[in-house]
Structure formats: C-alpha cells, structure tokens
Amino acid sequence: MNTKKIQLTFFLIGTLLFNWLFWQEQLGLNLLIFNVFILLSAYIIYPNSFKSKYVIAFSILCILTATFVFLYGSTIAKITNSILLLICIGYIHQPKLKAIFFAGFTAIINFFNLPLKKVFNPKNSIDNQQKSLNKIFYVLKIVIIPLLFLSLFIIIFKFANPIFNELTLKFWLLIKKLFSTISWLRLLFIVLGAIVIAAFIYHENILKFIHKEQKLSDFISRKRKSKNQLPNNVIQTLSLRLKNEYRSAILLVCSVNVLLLIVNATDVNWIWFNFKYNGNFNLSQFVHEGTYLLIISVLLSMGIILYFFRKNINFLPKNKLLKQLSILWIAQNIILVISVGIRNYHYIDYYGLAYKRIGVIFFLIATIVGLITLYIKITQLKSAFYLLKVNSLNIISVLILLSSFNWDIIIAKYNINTISSEKMDVLFLLTLSDKTLPLIEENKHLLNQENPFYTEPTYRYEDKLNTFLETQEKLSWLSMNLSTQKAINYYKNRK
Known part of the structure; x- marks a missing residue:
C-alpha cells in the first residue's frame, strides 16, 4: 500500500475514532488512546522521522502527560499534553528542526493551511484544481437541469391530482422527520475531528523554519569589516x-x-x-x-x-x-x-x-x-536564539512538572489539615474540582463553622455533588480518570 492510501486510511479511521472518543465526553482515558493512535499513525506513515531524538523524546512526553490526564484529570495536564502533541507533530513533519518554538510554528501553520485539501486534492496543482472545477460544473449541468424540469412536473401534478398531492405531502413529512433526527452539532464535531486528524496525518513541506534555523547559531560571531573596505573617518x-x-x-x-x-x-x-x-x-x-x-x-x-x-x-x-x-x-x-x-x-x-x-x-x-x-x-x-531555545525548553519542563501532581487533592488536604477553620476560605474549597468532594464530605463540619445557621456552603456542596453525580452517569468509561473514579466509588460505597 502506498503512502497516500495509508494516509487516507488513517485519516478515515482517525476521524471516526475522534468522534467516538470525544463526543459528549470529558478528557480522560480517551486522550491517552488518542495520543497512542496519533503517534502510532505517525510512526507508520513517517518512520524516518522517528530517527530524530526530538521526535522520540516528545513522543514519550506526550504519552507521559496523557497518562497524567488519566491519573488526575487536571486542566494543566490537558493543556500541556495538547501543546506537547502539537510540538511533537511539528518535529515529525520536519525532523531536521531542533528548536521547540519552530516545531510548534510548523504544526500551527500546517493546521491552518486547510489540511483537508490534502485529502481530497493531494497534488494541489493549478491543473488539478481546474479539472476539479470542470468536473463540478459538468455534474451540476447533468443533475440540475433534469431536477428543475422534475420539480416543475411535480408542481403541475400536485394541483392536478389530490391523491398525488397527499402522497407528496407524506413524502416531504418523512424527509422532514428524517432530517430532524440528524444532529447538526454532531456533524460539525465530525468535521472538526476531520480537520484535526488531517492536520496530524497530512503535512505541507514547510521549509522556511528549517532554513531560518540553519542560519542561526547558539553563539554570537564578531562582525568584522576590513579596513581596506572603509575609509579611516568611517572606521573612527x-x-x-x-x-x-x-x-x-x-x-x-x-x-x-x-x-x-x-x-x-x-x-x-x-x-x-x-x-x-x-x-x-x-x-x-x-x-x-x-x-x-x-x-x-x-x-x-x-x-x-x-x-x-x-x-x-x-x-x-x-x-x-x-x-x-x-x-x-x-x-x-x-x-x-x-x-x-x-x-x-x-x-x-x-x-x-x-x-x-x-x-x-x-x-x-x-x-x-x-x-x-x-x-x-x-x-x-x-546568542538570543540560544536564550529562546533553552527557555522554551524551560517553560515546557515547568508545564510537565506542574502536570505531574494532583493539585486539587493537594490543595484540599493541605488547607483542611493545616489552616485554622477561622482563616479557611470554605467557598474556595468548593471551587476545586469534583475529585475533592469526598475530602469535603469527611470535613463537612467546616462548611458552617462561622454560623450554625449559615448554610450557603452546605447548599453549594450539595448542589455541586448532585451535578457531579448526574454528569458522571451520562459519561462512558472513555472519560474516566482514576482520581475522579475514586470519588465516584466513594459515594457509591456510601449508599
């Protein structure tokens, strides 16, 4: 199977997989599965790219941060994984790149260069575009003219025959009912998935960042001008x-x-x-x-x-x-x-x-x-290029480090165990993610520590808990993260 057929196969599978993994789901295990699929597809389509140490390193980091999402479900881990996956794809598409920001720019430009045109018009030449337009006009000419005459005869027979008119009305009601069952939002989501997958699977040969990087150096070089080239007064x-x-x-x-x-x-x-x-x-x-x-x-x-x-x-x-x-x-x-x-x-x-x-x-x-x-x-x-290169890695490292902790649980435990009830911001505790609800349940006395009749925190807690349990019932195993699952099991065991 040639590369184009392999790309098209993974594009179609990826579009269906994206829709199945993420439609009306939260990010959790599905993100880890998606990362594995994208990287596996990239390895099959672009095997030579995986000879680059940057591609290998960022592939490992993508799987690592996606695992953090599965473990903790934290927002920072989700953001970090998205950034790393984008950078990794940039490196896969252009494995000669070294700077992180150039790899990111490559992926972003590829994403916004309408990657779907690569699926339907791989050569993307002017001749191919002209041929496509001619084909469209040819099909329109064959289809539209007969449809116009058919519509005219339908209108005539509707007025001439009451039974035919009734059959026509039933037919259009059936069509209307059929289209009313279609989720247009779901269709838009499928299109979005197709665009995302195409941006990962296909790529345009964006060489400008490689050329730019090749001209840059980690060191400043002295710019000398020969004394013979310049007059003495200019040198002075x-x-x-x-x-x-x-x-x-x-x-x-x-x-x-x-x-x-x-x-x-x-x-x-x-x-x-x-x-x-x-x-x-x-x-x-x-x-x-x-x-x-x-x-x-x-x-x-x-x-x-x-x-x-x-x-x-x-x-x-x-x-x-x-x-x-x-x-x-x-x-x-x-x-x-x-x-x-x-x-x-x-x-x-x-x-x-x-x-x-x-x-x-x-x-x-x-x-x-x-x-x-x-x-x-x-x-x-x-050089300034060195500073940008090292500090972009510095920022990525900090994001990965932030992603490796279950911060909501750490915050809730620290505040409950360390801060006195007089100084504790109980309403802030209730803004933490749902995975902290069991901790709040076990320390429910803190909700009304200011006044036994002050029940706003209690109401907020109960509302948050009910919303959490109702939401989880609508989600499948694809949305699972272990920290949230632990909270679900806690309340199931209390029943």
Whole structure:
C-alpha cells in the first residue's frame, strides 16, 4: 500500500475514532488512546522521522502527560499534553528542526493551511484544481437541469391530482422527520475531528523554519569589516559609536543596580527577617505586586542585556566592567525572586494553598532558570536564539512538572489539615474540582463553622455533588480518570 492510501486510511479511521472518543465526553482515558493512535499513525506513515531524538523524546512526553490526564484529570495536564502533541507533530513533519518554538510554528501553520485539501486534492496543482472545477460544473449541468424540469412536473401534478398531492405531502413529512433526527452539532464535531486528524496525518513541506534555523547559531560571531573596505573617518566613527554605546550601557546598568539594591535591601530587612502580619494590609496584593514587579524587572533585564550584548560590544577588549555589572544585576534579580518566594510563603502560611500561589512557585523556578541562562549568555557569548531555545525548553519542563501532581487533592488536604477553620476560605474549597468532594464530605463540619445557621456552603456542596453525580452517569468509561473514579466509588460505597 502506498503512502497516500495509508494516509487516507488513517485519516478515515482517525476521524471516526475522534468522534467516538470525544463526543459528549470529558478528557480522560480517551486522550491517552488518542495520543497512542496519533503517534502510532505517525510512526507508520513517517518512520524516518522517528530517527530524530526530538521526535522520540516528545513522543514519550506526550504519552507521559496523557497518562497524567488519566491519573488526575487536571486542566494543566490537558493543556500541556495538547501543546506537547502539537510540538511533537511539528518535529515529525520536519525532523531536521531542533528548536521547540519552530516545531510548534510548523504544526500551527500546517493546521491552518486547510489540511483537508490534502485529502481530497493531494497534488494541489493549478491543473488539478481546474479539472476539479470542470468536473463540478459538468455534474451540476447533468443533475440540475433534469431536477428543475422534475420539480416543475411535480408542481403541475400536485394541483392536478389530490391523491398525488397527499402522497407528496407524506413524502416531504418523512424527509422532514428524517432530517430532524440528524444532529447538526454532531456533524460539525465530525468535521472538526476531520480537520484535526488531517492536520496530524497530512503535512505541507514547510521549509522556511528549517532554513531560518540553519542560519542561526547558539553563539554570537564578531562582525568584522576590513579596513581596506572603509575609509579611516568611517572606521573612527564606528569605533566612537561603539564606545559611546558602551558608556551608555555602563551608566544604565550601574543606575538600575543601585535602584534594585535599595529595593532588595528593604525587602531583605523586612520580608526575610522582620516580617509580621497583623491584618493591616492586603496579603494578596502584597504577593501579587511583588510578582508583577519581578516580571517587569526580569523582562527589562533580559531586554537591556540582549540589546547591549547583541553585537560587537561583546568583543570590546575592556568590557569587563559592563559584564560584571550585568552579572551583579542578574544576581540582584535572583534576590528579588527569593523575596517574592518568601512573600508567597507567608501568604500560603496564613491562608493556605491556591492555584495562583502554586503558579507563583513554578513561575519563580522558571525565572531563576531564565536568569541563569542570561548569565551564561554574557559569560559564554551566547546568542538570543540560544536564550529562546533553552527557555522554551524551560517553560515546557515547568508545564510537565506542574502536570505531574494532583493539585486539587493537594490543595484540599493541605488547607483542611493545616489552616485554622477561622482563616479557611470554605467557598474556595468548593471551587476545586469534583475529585475533592469526598475530602469535603469527611470535613463537612467546616462548611458552617462561622454560623450554625449559615448554610450557603452546605447548599453549594450539595448542589455541586448532585451535578457531579448526574454528569458522571451520562459519561462512558472513555472519560474516566482514576482520581475522579475514586470519588465516584466513594459515594457509591456510601449508599
């Protein structure tokens, strides 16, 4: 069987499988099955692509994160798996690629390039398109003209013969009933599935990212111009311009170092060693403002360092001071990261875990790695391409790490066991996923700890529980994840 027939076979099977796996289902075991099917199909259609270490690595990560979805059913695991599957397909379609973001762009462009046209018109040439149009017009000419005359005679006989009119009405009622049973939403879902499967199975030969990547390097190279090519006055002007840029860089980096030193000194004195919270300020705002300050500071640091260390300033014989000041600035940003981490620790200590507080922890980890790569860039003359390549891997690693934990259960257990009932946000507990309902059931006394007559949390819990059980009855085994199944079994055993 040739490649086109194999592709068409997997396309048709995949479209039917997509519809069966996901129609009116939640993501769970079905996502793991879908990942296995896509990767197995890709291996059969593009076996040479699996010689790439990137394809093998991302295939393993796809199965791993899909397994996390099956185990925990967390939203972050579902998002991470979708991103990884997209990147993996980009690598499969273009196995010569190395950068994660180029693989992702390749897959996205392939997805939006109307992949269905590959199914129905593989060569996609102008001649083939013209032939297809001629064929359509030919069929229309053969079908439409007889239909017009047939319709005319039906109208005539309807008015001429009452029995024929009655038969015609019954026929149209039957047609109407037949079409009323068709789910148009289901048809749209099948079309969506066909587009998704086609984007995975078929691909256009998008080479621009390969060509672009081949021109890029992990290291900055010095751009020299021969003295014979330029007159002396131009050489002197360029040299003076470079020295002025160096002086400007020294002034700027020195100034922001002093400014950040003042901020860090106050943070270290207050937050690290003398922090006391007595409720006289908003702790949430205290953490979030520190995080926003950190984001701005790190982005500015990266932007300024990338700008000044982009070209020949890296090769100035007396640029040691600028490098030292830049490294000091990076070190101060790491101190700022630690300060935000301590703020977040105090917030968790007083009010417990929450999604954003966990997000801050992992953001800080990614930030420290990003700052270390900035240090490597300065000391080892790395390029902006290197920074993008390493930090895209950094972000993917953080997402995978986030996906590997059952956060809703961790949050619920920590808050119930650690935070006092007076400070606990019970309504927040009720916003966690349904898998935490058994934990809340076992600690139901917390729902009305403020007032024995205050029953809103209890009502919310009962409503959430009823909705959960009703929803699960409508789902099949395809939607199963082990964490939710454990909650279902808990309530089944209570009956």
